[in-house]
Amino acid sequence: MLKETKLHQEFLDLEQHMRLLDRQLADAIQRIRHGSSPDLVEKAKEDEKFLLSELDRLMTRMRAVEGQLLQIQKTATRH
Numbered sequence: 001m002l003k004e005t006k007l008h009q010e011f012l013d014l015e016q017h018m019r020l021l022d023r024q025l026a027d028a029i030q031r032i033r034h035g036s037s038p039d040l041v042e043k044a045k046e047d048e049k050f051l052l053s054e055l056d057r058l059m060t061r062m063r064a065v066e067g068q069l070l071q072i073q074k075t076a077t078r079h
Helices: 002-034 038-078
Strands: none
């Protein structure tokens, strides 16, 4: 049960971090669209690329945690 609790907490933490990354990504997209100089737009594009890779990494971890939780639930229902 302790492992399941830790996984649930990790998942909640990952969701919170995903919301933060979403907001940062939206900001970068706005800076790309409305940047006042080519340098600022380029920086925003770099930020967007970095944030997308972080979001991909985070979502991969979320799927792994979900899979572990499903395995725990399957095991619990068999007994």
